[in-house]
Amino acid sequence: MKKYFFDPISPNFDVFVDYITKLNDKVEQYIKTNMARVPSSITEKYSDLLEDENLSEKGEDLDAVFSRLAYYSQGLIRWNHPGALINVNPPASIPSTVASSYFSLYTPNGAQDMSTGYLLTTELAVVKMLSQLAGIDYKQSGGYFTFGGKSTNIHAIKHGLQRISKDYATNGLSGNIITFSSTQGHPCHAEACNWLGIGDKNCVRISTNKMGEINLEELEQAMSFAIEHGKKIACITVNGGTTIQMTIDPIKKVVDIRDRLVKKYNLEYIPRIHVDSVIGWVWLFFKDYDFNTNPLNFSNNALQKLKRQMLRISEIKYADSFGVDFHKTGFAPYLSSVYITKDKTEIFEQNHYKGISYDELEYGNYSPFQYTLELSRPLNGPLAAYVNLKTFGITGFQKIIGNLMDTSEYLKELLNNTGRFEVINDNDSDGFVTLFVAKETKDSPSFFELNNLSAAEIEQFGQYSYKFYLFLLEKQKKGECWFAIDYSTGYHRLSDGKKLGVLKAYPMTPYFDKKAAEKLVKDVMIFQQEFDKVKDTFVVKEVPHKPRPFVYR
Numbered sequence: 418m419k420k421y422f423f424d425p426i427s428p429n430f431d432v433f434v435d436y437i438t439k440l441n442d443k444v445e446q447y448i449k450t451n452m453a454r455v456p457s458s459i460t461e462k463y464s465d466l467l468e469d470e471n472l473s474e475k476g477e478d479l480d481a482v483f484s485r486l487a488y489y490s491q492g493l494i495r496w497n498h499p500g501a502l503i504n505v506n507p508p509a510s511i512p513s514t515v516a517s518s519y520f521s522l523y524t525p526n527g528a529q530d531m532s533t534g535y536l537l538t539t540e541l542a543v544v545k546m547l548s549q550l551a552g553i554d555y556k557q558s559g560g561y562f563t564f565g566g567k568s569t570n571i572h573a574i575k576h577g578l579q580r581i582s583k584d585y586a587t588n589g590l591s592g593n594i595i596t597f598s599s600t601q602g603h604p605c606h607a608e609a610c611n612w613l614g615i616g617d618k619n620c621v622r623i624s625t626n627k628m629g630e631i632n633l634e635e636l637e638q639a640m641s642f643a644i645e646h647g648k649k650i651a652c653i654t655v656n657g658g659t660t661i662q663m664t665i666d667p668i669k670k671v672v673d674i675r676d677r678l679v680k681k682y683n684l685e686y687i688p689r690i691h692v693d694s695v696i697g698w699v700w701l702f703f704k705d706y707d708f709n710t711n712p713l714n715f716s717n718n719a720l721q722k723l724k725r726q727m728l729r730i731s732e733i734k735y736a737d738s739f740g741v742d743f744h745k746t747g748f749a750p751y752l753s754s755v756y757i758t759k760d761k762t763e764i765f766e767q768n769h770y771k772g773i774s775y776d777e778l779e780y781g782n783y784s785p786f787q788y789t790l791e792l793s794r795p796l797n798g799p800l801a802a803y804v805n806l807k808t809f810g811i812t813g814f815q816k817i818i819g820n821l822m823d824t825s826e827y828l829k830e831l832l833n834n835t836g837r838f839e840v841i842n843d844n845d846s847d848g849f850v851t852l853f854v855a856k857e858t859k860d861s862p863s864f865f866e867l868n869n870l871s872a873a874e875i876e877q878f879g880q881y882s883y884k885f886y887l888f889l890l891e892k893q894k895k896g897e898c899w900f901a902i903d904y905s906t907g908y909h910r911l912s913d914g915k916k917l918g919v920l921k922a923y924p925m926t927p928y929f930d931k932k933a934a935e936k937l938v939k940d941v942m943i944f945q946q947e948f949d950k951v952k953d954t955f956v957v958k959e960v961p962h963k964p965r966p967f968v969y970r
């Protein structure tokens with residue numbers, strides 16, 4: 418079996434390279450470079466596939482095992498492709514993937530530094546760089562990598578609970594706990610309460626204004642009401658860039674409300690404020706961008722949006738903690754999430770660990786496992802994040818994110834110019850996702866006039882976009898459509914409060930440039946003309962995956 422292991426005496430690195438090349442050769446056979454999704458001929462259900470999946474006595478040939486892996490790559494979305502427009506799923510940069518994969522050969526365990534050499538410096542360095550970026554004191558702040566943005570939210574609430582009861586680590590939950598988020602907040606804000614034994618019903622969702630920002634008056638009233646009824650507020654989770662609209666709540670104003678209520682009610686604890694910035698942290702890179710001379714030549718629309726987002730997220734320094742997902746807007750492979758807290762002593766409570774100050778940390782005493790949720794810890798996240806931060810630098814991130822903004826503004830303009838598509842999130846989102854509807858004719862009403870129509874007419878309007886989405890899915894399956902856009906299920910509320918599903922184009926790759934946007938709109942128009950010929954009788958047959966359901970409710 419030695420042949421499968423890295424030779425310690427005469428390093429056989431060529432075997433590693435050889436195997437990677439082999440795997441790549443096999444996967445490439447399934448790829449069509451002009452398609453975002455790897456074509457798939459698999460029709461069986463998992464139960465059928467699993468019929469062939471059994472342990473063998475002697476082990477199989479690596480070649481056969483790799484062939485099987487390549488076979489399973491059918492249907493895979495290639496996020497580097499400009500046609501991959503489904504979700505916040507970035508292509509991972511090559512350097513970050515190399516660092517993450519390469520060091521896996523040495524299985525460094527991030528539980529403590531003793532066996533990992535100085536590689537854990539990358540975790541400390543990322544925490545320092547992010548603290549500086551956020552404008553907080555990196556000698557007082559602390560943080561660590563953990564298993565996803567969801568985990569960063571779990572940590573925030575846990576640390577909020579510690580503030581409520583000083584003996585939380587020993588005795589567990591006490592009191593009547595409540596947390597706050599907004600209706601635009603991620604589902605995991607409530608799921609975190611579920612995991613922590615608070616119950617997801619105790620994540621109260623505050624309504625939002627037209628821009629999707631949390632209603633401050635309602636928040637203050639709800640917090641006051643909770644306090645007056647004996648509840649303890651573990652955490653207010655503020656949006657620092659929601660998943661689709663990329664909405665950033667007024668962070669400072671929420672902090673002011675919190676501070677006011679602490680005084681007014683003479684609270685013995687300070688309710689935690691956490692910014693779920695797993696997506697929106699990336700606008701921090703623009704805090705020193707010269708918006709006047711605009712050295713990277715972003716279009717005016719993109720520039721204004723970038724500036725607004727930067728100003729909003731720069732208030733992150735007033736919060737107690739925040740989260741960052743490098744596997745989202747940091748272009749690293751999974752998983753690469755960081756939780757950062759302004760006061761590092763708060764992360765040491767676990768196991769009653771005393772903690773070590775910034776200046777006293779040295780090789781041999783950095784032992785995150787003493788206080789992290791994980792014991793064994795992968796180093797893939799810190800390595801990948803570190804490599805991207807270092808190699809891209811501030812300007813590199815400005816270029817990637819700025820160009821996504823720029824190209825998206827261009828895409829919106831092109832779509833609107835067709836007269837057959839209407840962009841619906843231009844005025845309520847400063848992000849780079851395009852939400853739009855397909856219109857049956859040029860004279861169809863605007864999305865914003867739908868409330869003048871009857872429910873049946875609105876349904877028909879919505880069905881047209883929905884069926885077009887199904888039509889495109891079928892074309893994808895047939896290998897006739899190179900891009901994969903999504904159907905956003907009822908994100909958008911009409912003014913009567915009802916939700917209607919719309920089309921979504923979520924670009925994430927630096928390869929999504931103006932040319933790609935032009936080709937996208939040109940082809941989407943051609944497909945629409947084809948669709949119009951069959952729309953009355955169209956029934957979707959072949960699809961790459963189970964489609965999302967139609968939404969009008």
Ligand SMILES: *Cc1c(COP(=O)(O)O)cnc(C)c1O
Nearest residue numbers: 565566567603658659660693742
């Ligand atoms: C993706 C996302 C999460 C969850 O993060 P994971 O890394 O998927 O666990 C939380 N909040 C927001 C706003 C997100 O977009």
